[in-house]
Amino acid sequence: MPSISLTSSPASSVAAGALVVGLAQGPNGPVLAAGSDAPTALRGLLRTLSALGATGAVEELTRVPAPAGVAATFVVAVGLGERRRTYDGETLRRAAGTAARSLAGQTKVALALPAASAEQAEAVATGALLGAYAFDSFRKKTNEGRPAPVGSFLLVVDAEPKAARAALARAKSVATAMTLTRDLVNTPPNVLTPAAFAAEAERVGRASGLEITVLDEKQLKRGGYGGIMGVGQGSAHPPRLVRIAYRHPKATRHLALVGKGITFDTGGISIKPALHMEAMKSDMAGAAAVLSVLAAVAALKSVVNVTGWAAMAENMPSGSAQRPSDVLTTYGGRTVEVLNTDAEGRLVMADALVRAAEEHPDLLVDVATLTGAQIVALGSRTSAIMSNDDATRDRVFDASKRAGEAFWPMPLPDELRKGLDSPVADIANVDNARMGGMLSAGVFLRDFVAPGLNWAHLDIAGPSYNTGAAYGYTPVGGTGVAVRTLLQLAEDLAAGRF
8 A cells, every 4th residue: 555644835846756636627627725825826827728628527637747836747737527626535536536546556646635624634644545446466477567656755744733633543554454455355256265364364353453263164063053163164264253343442432343254155056157256255355344444543543442253154065065855953953944055144144143143232233235226226326224223234334425435225124034044944045036136135134133232234246346437435345344344333333422
């Protein structure tokens, strides 16, 4: 990840390869929206930008030579959309990310986007760091000649210095967490097996001062984790359940996070179509987000206790794989008839949800790439929120908006529960009617949540992995979605807002 530092020096005096400023759509043409003295120093540039067709539209980029009096080599104007008195965090994150992606190969970039408040400074810094992301771990010879990501950023701020430093520290923690999530999601499944994923969790945990406990297949079998074992029994790579815990001596609130960690999902015996199956290496994005958030909470020393559970398995077809019509006994004793082995995520999550509730958290949140139906309902950029309590759902939705992530509240209709009735077990893992699949999956999970415990379910199936073109600070591949929302929830509990 690039380095980033702050300066209160005039933007025009900052020596860098590129100086990034904002360009907005005004009533009479584009207008500069930049920090520090950039508008004064660059006022004569507007005519050039207009002549080049720049409008200030969102994520539009225009590169021009630096005018006299500006120390940078050239200026990049990035579109902010309609001119506003104050730009929200997500607009600034996306603008900074767009600029950072376009400036690969530059050693040093100065950012003079609006940063009059600590919140704006954090948004610009986060967007720039995320926009400069590249996953090159498995490139050997083909990486030659490719421009490297930006080496360092210098953020020009007008915000109060102490608040700006705190904002920058949080931006670094958020970007580090999202980068870890992206790296894990992008890692090939022959490398990131359940055991390797658990080992990485141990490494991250030790580096962050977290408590880490890993249950292997023998311990899972003895402990009665039938959901995780059932999903993983067809693979040569046995499953794992990882518990990650952060404790603060002054904390009075406890957040539990559960993440789906299917390191590769073929669908099992109910095998998926071959088309686009390669994206199923991302089916562990929820568990990656949980691990990364715990590391961020530890780095920020948040006054809250957080426990994460990462349920890891590989869903493969083989002679030992579970079959449609098998009955599993999940942790806690509830039996599940497996009608579709491709509805495996809810099985590993069921075990982890019951286990997490035994520690009596104040709030339980699970995050999972759970259903293709989520993408049908909300598309590839908006995740879903479901809950057993409307007030909890609304608070999580509010936290996601403040974090700048696109979520949308969805219902859990009680009538869908009947479709999960089984003639031979306590519950079936799918509703054969196949309608409302995202909601039905949430209803299934609700059955495994302890009575009276506030719980929210985040389905991030589409937004967790970008198969289209890069945009804003979002690259192709793993996105790191849900990290900012989960971190915001931890901070909300610490501040007594939840």
